[in-house]
Amino acid sequence: MLCRNQIDYLPLGSKFMTSKIYENVVGACDDLRRWIEAENFKGYDPYDALNSPLLRLAGLGQKWPRIAVIQAMKRSPINFRPLLLVKKGYNPKGLGLFLGSYAKLFATTGDEQARDRAFELLELLAKHRSPNTSGNGWGYNFDWQSRAFFVPKETPTIVNSSFIGHALLDAYEMIGDERFLQMALPIREFLLNDLYRTVEGDKFCFSYTPIDQTIVHNANLLGASLLIRLNQYEASAEGRAAALSSLEYSMSYQREDGSWWYADTDFQKWIDSFHTGFNLQAIRYFLDLGEANGHTSAYKKGVDFYADNFFEPDGTAKYFHDRVLPEDIHSYAQAMVFFSGMGQGYKSLVDNTAKKMLETFRDPSGYFYFQRRKGKAIAIPYIRWAQSWAFHGLSEYLYNNFPKDNR
Numbered sequence: 182m183l184c185r186n187q188i189d190y191l192p193l194g195s196k197f198m199t200s201k202i203y204e205n206v207v208g209a210c211d212d213l214r215r216w217i218e219a220e221n222f223k224g225y226d227p228y229d230a231l232n233s234p235l236l237r238l239a240g241l242g243q244k245w246p247r248i249a250v251i252q253a254m255k256r257s258p259i260n261f262r263p264l265l266l267v268k269k270g271y272n273p274k275g276l277g278l279f280l281g282s283y284a285k286l287f288a289t290t291g292d293e294q295a296r297d298r299a300f301e302l303l304e305l306l307a308k309h310r311s312p313n314t315s316g317n318g319w320g321y322n323f324d325w326q327s328r329a330f331f332v333p334k335e336t337p338t339i340v341n342s343s344f345i346g347h348a349l350l351d352a353y354e355m356i357g358d359e360r361f362l363q364m365a366l367p368i369r370e371f372l373l374n375d376l377y378r379t380v381e382g383d384k385f386c387f388s389y390t391p392i393d394q395t396i397v398h399n400a401n402l403l404g405a406s407l408l409i410r411l412n413q414y415e416a417s418a419e420g421r422a423a424a425l426s427s428l429e430y431s432m433s434y435q436r437e438d439g440s441w442w443y444a445d446t447d448f449q450k451w452i453d454s455f456h457t458g459f460n461l462q463a464i465r466y467f468l469d470l471g472e473a474n475g476h477t478s479a480y481k482k483g484v485d486f487y488a489d490n491f492f493e494p495d496g497t498a499k500y501f502h503d504r505v506l507p508e509d510i511h512s513y514a515q516a517m518v519f520f521s522g523m524g525q526g527y528k529s530l531v532d533n534t535a536k537k538m539l540e541t542f543r544d545p546s547g548y549f550y551f552q553r554r555k556g557k558a559i560a561i562p563y564i565r566w567a568q569s570w571a572f573h574g575l576s577e578y579l580y581n582n583f584p585k586d587n588r
């Protein structure tokens with residue numbers, strides 16, 4: 182385990198002074214890890230209503246009834262899934278986030294058990310790849326319906342595949358085993374061959390899945406960032422060109438204040454915290470690799486917008502730029518992931534956000550809540566949306582705050 186008493190393992194005379202918040206994050210990470218492992222990485226999801234044979238019938242195979250049953254289950258503070266015959270399952274995106282988190286724990290402390298867990302998750306990801314896909318791609322373990330389109334289970338998405346790809350590359354860099362890299366490289370084939378492209382001049386936007394043509398900026402930027410990162414391990418002129426072109430597309434839609442709409446359809450024009458964080462993290466991959474340096478000032482403007490508009494002084498993470506509710510674990514976790522890698526200038530923001538997340542979203546048994554609405558928690562322990570994201574945020578915080586000299 183990471184060990185909540187990790188400070189005891191630091192060399193005598195270490196100048197590193199642990200903070201109370203750091204110790205609390207260690208304890209929370211340890212407890213969550215025990216909870217996740219006891220569940221064997223399986224669980225429910227806010228959007229898995231159509232895994233119920235009863236609710237599939239209620240959905241009538243139509244858009245709006247499907248949306249109604251999904252939203253009703255998502256918003257309910259009571260978990261009706263066992264009664265509705267919904268089974269716990271492996272969610273590929275959750276598996277990918279768990280994998281990246283264990284790799285960071287191994288890199289932070291040298292914990293061999295964390296390394297072993299990473300290999301278990303690699304095997305699970307291999308088993309749960311989407312079928313009939315170029316290269317490697319991953320979807321969800323349930324059908325889902327949005328206002329934009331319907332996606333059958335196992336349909337690979339650019340978001341899932343990109344998050345998993347980044348986790349695989351993190352594991353390769355931190356653990357050093359070629360198997361992680363070999364699982365990641367074929368994702369490029371899926372991105373380049375299976376997705377639609379909306380073209381504007383010499384720029385284009387990737388679609389969300391192979392069966393839709395929607396324009397979603399965080400999805401497009403996530404795919405672009407994985408392509409540019411893969412290029413450092415296996416050069417591809419086509420892959421690099423696609424990464425830069427899709428980056429240019431979404432950068433051309435950045436608003437004057439530094440923000441992005443979630444998407445540019447009339448019914449998707451909102452600005453939320455964690456998708457803003459996804460956009461900026463994707464751009465940071467380019468800049469860290471010395472690519473697209475012409476967007477440095479736009480990136481900084483985006484970071485300022487993110488930091489200035491989504492966080493209250495007490496650490497509360499807002500969902501939207503202009504209102505708090507619903508409070509969502511994603512908003513807290515993504516803030517920890519992104520800003521903990523930004524250095525001392527954002528330490529207060531990160532620490533306040535982490536403290537608030539531990540105080541208001543952590544269950545005494547170790548897992549994390551999904552949302553808080555008007556002060557009331559939706560405390561169902563969703564495996565992907567809540568547990569994998571909380572673990573991702575906590576492990577990233579520890580990785581970035583643990584002194585490198587003591588690794």
